[in-house]
Amino acid sequence: MTWKCAVVNIPLGGGKGGVICDPKDMTQAELERLSRGYMQAIGRYIGPEIDVPAPDVYTNPQIMAWMADEFSKIRGYYAPGVITGKPIAIGGSEGRGDATARGARYTIREAAKHLGLKLENATVAVQGFGNAGSNAARLMAEDGCKIVGISDVGGAFHSESGIDVAKAIEYVAENGTLAGFDTVSDCEELTPAEKVLELDVDILIPAALEGQITEKNVHNIKARMVAECANGPTTPAADKVLTEKGIFVIPDFLCNAGGVTVSYFEQVQGNMNFYWPAEEVDERLGHIMKKAFWAVLETAEKYNVNNRTGAYVVAVGRVAEAMKLRGWV
Amino acid sequence: MTWKCAVVNIPLGGGKGGVICDPKDMTQAELERLSRGYMQAIGRYIGPEIDVPAPDVYTNPQIMAWMADEFSKIRGYYAPGVITGKPIAIGGSEGRGDATARGARYTIREAAKHLGLKLENATVAVQGFGNAGSNAARLMAEDGCKIVGISDVGGAFHSESGIDVAKAIEYVAENGTLAGFDTVSDCEELTPAEKVLELDVDILIPAALEGQITEKNVHNIKARMVAECANGPTTPAADKVLTEKGIFVIPDFLCNAGGVTVSYFEQVQGNMNFYWPAEEVDERLGHIMKKAFWAVLETAEKYNVNNRTGAYVVAVGRVAEAMKLRGWV
Amino acid sequence: MTWKCAVVNIPLGGGKGGVICDPKDMTQAELERLSRGYMQAIGRYIGPEIDVPAPDVYTNPQIMAWMADEFSKIRGYYAPGVITGKPIAIGGSEGRGDATARGARYTIREAAKHLGLKLENATVAVQGFGNAGSNAARLMAEDGCKIVGISDVGGAFHSESGIDVAKAIEYVAENGTLAGFDTVSDCEELTPAEKVLELDVDILIPAALEGQITEKNVHNIKARMVAECANGPTTPAADKVLTEKGIFVIPDFLCNAGGVTVSYFEQVQGNMNFYWPAEEVDERLGHIMKKAFWAVLETAEKYNVNNRTGAYVVAVGRVAEAMKLRGWV
Amino acid sequence: MTWKCAVVNIPLGGGKGGVICDPKDMTQAELERLSRGYMQAIGRYIGPEIDVPAPDVYTNPQIMAWMADEFSKIRGYYAPGVITGKPIAIGGSEGRGDATARGARYTIREAAKHLGLKLENATVAVQGFGNAGSNAARLMAEDGCKIVGISDVGGAFHSESGIDVAKAIEYVAENGTLAGFDTVSDCEELTPAEKVLELDVDILIPAALEGQITEKNVHNIKARMVAECANGPTTPAADKVLTEKGIFVIPDFLCNAGGVTVSYFEQVQGNMNFYWPAEEVDERLGHIMKKAFWAVLETAEKYNVNNRTGAYVVAVGRVAEAMKLRGWV
Amino acid sequence: MTWKCAVVNIPLGGGKGGVICDPKDMTQAELERLSRGYMQAIGRYIGPEIDVPAPDVYTNPQIMAWMADEFSKIRGYYAPGVITGKPIAIGGSEGRGDATARGARYTIREAAKHLGLKLENATVAVQGFGNAGSNAARLMAEDGCKIVGISDVGGAFHSESGIDVAKAIEYVAENGTLAGFDTVSDCEELTPAEKVLELDVDILIPAALEGQITEKNVHNIKARMVAECANGPTTPAADKVLTEKGIFVIPDFLCNAGGVTVSYFEQVQGNMNFYWPAEEVDERLGHIMKKAFWAVLETAEKYNVNNRTGAYVVAVGRVAEAMKLRGWV
């Protein structure tokens, strides 16, 4: 998280904490007591001006809401800036739902400019159709791209003429996964599903799990650009090959930093007690993502390294500079 | 106030407090001591991050200034966000003077769009010519409307070709009321003054007292749209008739919420120690009023109720949702 | 500082503090200890919501960084709004580098409008080529002006066809001063250097030391407008003559208030934990400078005084009004 | 409470708050939630250094414990000084159990000295055998008195040779009331029970309810001294007669102030995080009660009024003096 | 003050502040506003746990009361420990009235033990009959001494058989000074009044102004012991002679430290919200004064210096040790 925040230059840090439990075995009342108890325990050590937790696996907006409420007992007033991922109704941010995908889109747009790639009718394959993947597909389609391949645990589907993304989203909402999507839409199933990565597309968006592009399949990747919406979709060995092949990679901690950026916006808005319209959130997100993209690209070119290394140079350099200025090193 | 804030979706609540006294019998020095004493008494229980008083009858900007100053003794620094209605020179907001009228204009504009009514040359009658009424008349005239009727305690005046609003404002500034305005301007007096409500106009703006549109005169209302700038200008019984007659009503706690919205902006600006230009205040007000208008209209249509009921559904629903999320119910 | 802040209407005050020492005789470690010790001593009495120090002679961004860091030990969290002039990497503001020159440019633009002077090809002479002077020359050149004279301790240089400002900036970066600039660029040296003030230009920008325009040389000033980027470049006696000659003066504490204004922005941004893009900083600076310029001009015209007196009337009047409203006088 | 605290000169004030409910209809879990909720509601406005609640009817040590625990969530540390009446195990005071009776004993001892009455073999009647009455009987017996009459709702019992107080206490612990005590101990029942007030004793201790000594029975009172352990046992009319008869009265808010005094000690000890041995509590209680007794007596003699009036003069005078010194009046 | 506190080993420091004004020219209302304004100005920088002002010339208990009350507005609760010298009714300490004299008595008692001087019938002369002098005379008389000489601005009086101190105190209360005391009491006037210093007594107590024992009269001093109740009664040159003559001197900042010690007790008691009986105050004062006396004497003997030097060695040594331990030097 420290490097992700640093690469997009937002004043948040890293750090993680959690509770060992299985929320699936707990009642709502137990979850509420646990959430409130956790905040009672950490509430003196965090705060809107100190450290600000964000959601992670097995938390949801309701859990963040309970924690925000419990924190208010400690402070004596409602301090929504203490935690992010809250429902909009009690201080969440507009635009948080598809923030990761929106952030990715901004980096893809800049990369396309850099590569001289027109997005109109550019072909796109998306692996993973959860929040990040489905929104990325939808947003790229809005930008005029043709989404020729999508996949999730229910299977991978391909259509040269472009998949109807809205229909796919609706289908998943009803059926849970994409399985059987070819029965209702004009497309064909790819087997094994991993073949979605190997489609001959302009833009490949891995938005599923870690370790999908590996030494085994990297030689079959035909995309001109890989926009890593997922965390760690490319293994280090495969990454080296991508670089050698000259494929333009937008590394994960740059590409998917839109989520944490809007979390940061949520903190800022909560602290101001003032909330931005969705358009302002998106515009500010765009400003940050674009600036980060070019900082990374210029650094990579300056040091003649790939984008991932360039992004680390930017991120580590910023943290180091701040530490040095504050006199810590 | 709770519902008014909720319908425009600003994070303030309700609650009232006051002092039993007659400020007209008090010297300035007594008023100052009273204002400071009141703040000493409540100052530990309110604050820029807790509860923020706003002005009401018999307070004025100077009184709010004394209270803000006294609060600073408790906090040890100047905290203008603790109270609203302050003079601009010490942290008041630009655009607070005609905020109610500006807010009303935004809802009228959206309502006109909805009704397919062009504001250019649309006819308007305004009852009441105080802060809300005179500014509403002025602003609607700026939007191209023809103000064919105005009134205040000095009488009602009518002109088919449109009243010169600037002249009327100047006249009232000099003479206290509109009485005799027909002697200096091309218009005729209406008697009784209540006839201003019954003019055959596109837009009727009651901006005076409560209970003006009643069972007695509601059947004579000819306006296509009633924009309630006043608080409670329509009796419940008359409201039912307006609905039956198909007259489009912008209910008071939506229509006149511009005032509290800019109070809220004043708190936000004071907390940031940063003040927006008048244009930014107006633009942000517009964003909020428009969004609120459409939320109310869509809700009214969804549940097939009139706008007033729709506004309550929106407001109560928002408070209920927030309470539920925070675990209070 | 009180009047400078008041004339641009920003909510900061005056007040100075310092340490008697010679930083040139101190090691970095000594400077760090001194800076931290100073903050330990004053840190309980200042703060982001109370009083906010800004840099002055012999401080630099690193010193401000140490102080901000030390303050964080007292508060228990990083509070960048406590101090301004910090490096951007730890909470400084975009646009602070050339803020004084940018602020001056905004007042020059408005003055030009007022005088009916087209900036395109207008001739400009700039005395002083440090931060304020060189940036002012660069920015005015960007606006289309012809910079016909510049000077610093290394000498004054003149070119009727316009000096290449970018080249001059580069030259000073390499050589320390302008001395010898005529050997690399198409221009001639003026001796004595003070003659740069007497060039026949539309706009004269004194951006060096105090007391440059005096009773001795004021009669030779031919500029139509004098924009005082420096502090106190004109003696009171010379000022009187400028007024008599009808030369339009933008008085120093208005003309060079861009620096403190962006310092103020730095505090606001630090308190929000949100940082504006450079464009937003510049736009907000423009809004403030323009509004201040016209307030001064209108006041000068209303009371039939020169701009300097007009600026004092505005500034003192604002402070007096605020004090009266808060019940202090 | 204000006068009671003032007459014994302890720095606490008056003020009451409560919850409308019937604790007898509530489960322990409901009582805990109610107690914690009450503290969440008032916890920002009270505190060990501000206002300190003490127990009253229908509260018990467990309830005070819950409240103290809940307050610790607000403060972030255990602050036992916020509330009194806590169990000793979590910060209650030694000697609180029989504090009222101990306080009364100290005043009786001083009164006896004043009257030249030897406590050894002095006869005592006690009305009421709850906490105050039974402990008063026990303590006076320890001082050598002969307890010739006791009573409670179960009846009144009389023995010229002295009742075995320890046995009576044990009997009530087992049987709930004194009813039938004459069957196990050498004494006779008095009917009606009120006759206990009319026994020919040196010291009468009303320790039951209000309004026991009335116009009807005051003429039958034969005691030399009446020590009012109960609140308001004497009606105003009867009080006048007692004065006329020359009976020495220790008025209730002096006589029974031992309870609030040890509550005060509990606050002091909790704030110090240091707890006094029972002997120190008793000694400090004695010091306070003795000093209060003589202040009242001397005032009564100085102004030639009865003790009750003297006590009011002392108490009101102290509050008035403090208010005057602080500049409130 | 730093050395005085250090020599008696109480955890207070030095430091002074004041207001330039003439309280004799001010009304009570002006004094109150001044006192409150002063506290508003310094109230953020002092406090019961930081720095605690004590009274000095031209302050009185009422002034300290106003300041304590004003401080309570800042803190939000009554914090009597912030200031000392308050009236007992609002948190002053018992025993503060004659604390200086009581402290002096304790040192005289120890010195007498050291010198083998019996206080019973020891002869004493006291210069000055204000608070310190008259109380010292009274207390030494209580210890069995014969007060053979007293003086104030009204004159000096001598009686070999001992002056009736109670009568003298009463006389001054009625007449302002001792002038004429020989007309009502069996004693003779000494002229000039300074002769009181030269009486042949066991103990001489200068309790008036600075610089009374000088090079001129030191050779006439016949006392065995000089107990300096006043500040600086002995000039450095005279001090040297006293040492040479072998007269035992209790130096001022030890001898008169009883006042600041009870000020310190007042702070401690206010912070505890618990007040000690007069006996406990006196006992604790005695403990401190005795311990200080012997520390000084042992140090003087150890280093073979006079008591004054010994006292400085003790005081400076304690401050130095604390600074070293805290890492300041």
Next chain:
Amino acid sequence: MTWKCAVVNIPLGGGKGGVICDPKDMTQAELERLSRGYMQAIGRYIGPEIDVPAPDVYTNPQIMAWMADEFSKIRGYYAPGVITGKPIAIGGSEGRGDATARGARYTIREAAKHLGLKLENATVAVQGFGNAGSNAARLMAEDGCKIVGISDVGGAFHSESGIDVAKAIEYVAENGTLAGFDTVSDCEELTPAEKVLELDVDILIPAALEGQITEKNVHNIKARMVAECANGPTTPAADKVLTEKGIFVIPDFLCNAGGVTVSYFEQVQGNMNFYWPAEEVDERLGHIMKKAFWAVLETAEKYNVNNRTGAYVVAVGRVAEAMKLRGWV
């Protein structure tokens, strides 16, 4: 620590923290930086009203002083109650030096009363001659005991007529250990040194290391009473035998609780800013130790268990009761 505090009923808890380093390899400057850095890190989470660290191995009073000083930077005032083990000069407690031994003496005195053992001429053996052991020997000698055996790493020494404890202490101060003590004093060396445990004495005081009384030597123990000054001197198996043999054991966490008790006094005194004379410290220590001794003994007798088990019953019971009352279980 939790059980030790609970058995003596002082309101402190357990919990440990530390730094992994070897202070013997560090300079004073490094130790100071480490100590201050540690406090900067934990200083927000502890405090005089929250958690209060005490010294442990490899800390010393200077280290505690640095930490107290650093804490004062965070709080803004000197708060000595935050940490214990400080030098007396900056807020340490009188009587801390031999607190463990004094506490042990109080328990031995009560145990002797219980056993009918006269301390006058009772024989005592002490294993260990560090702080606890040497002071215990000295104090028991003061009580009239005959110290017939002492030991440390330098050897064990025995004298039927009693060892000169003062001389032994002086010897160790000069020579580091007792080795060779028999050459200067009338006593004989015991070999192996462990034989000191097996002397035929009334009272055996193990004051050295853990695990000294084991299954191997327990059968040789002849003492009537074992007072465990060390932590864990008896193995569980040996403990069982001691119980079987009817030897009266004062278990370690009761016997040596004097140290933590005076640490607690140090916190209390620092918070009050008032320091008790050594006599008051000792008297309050005595009160606490005696009360704890009898609570343990009565519990052991009530449940017919040995003293160690009785002490656990007391300690665990107190913690459990407090947790239950506060609603945690």
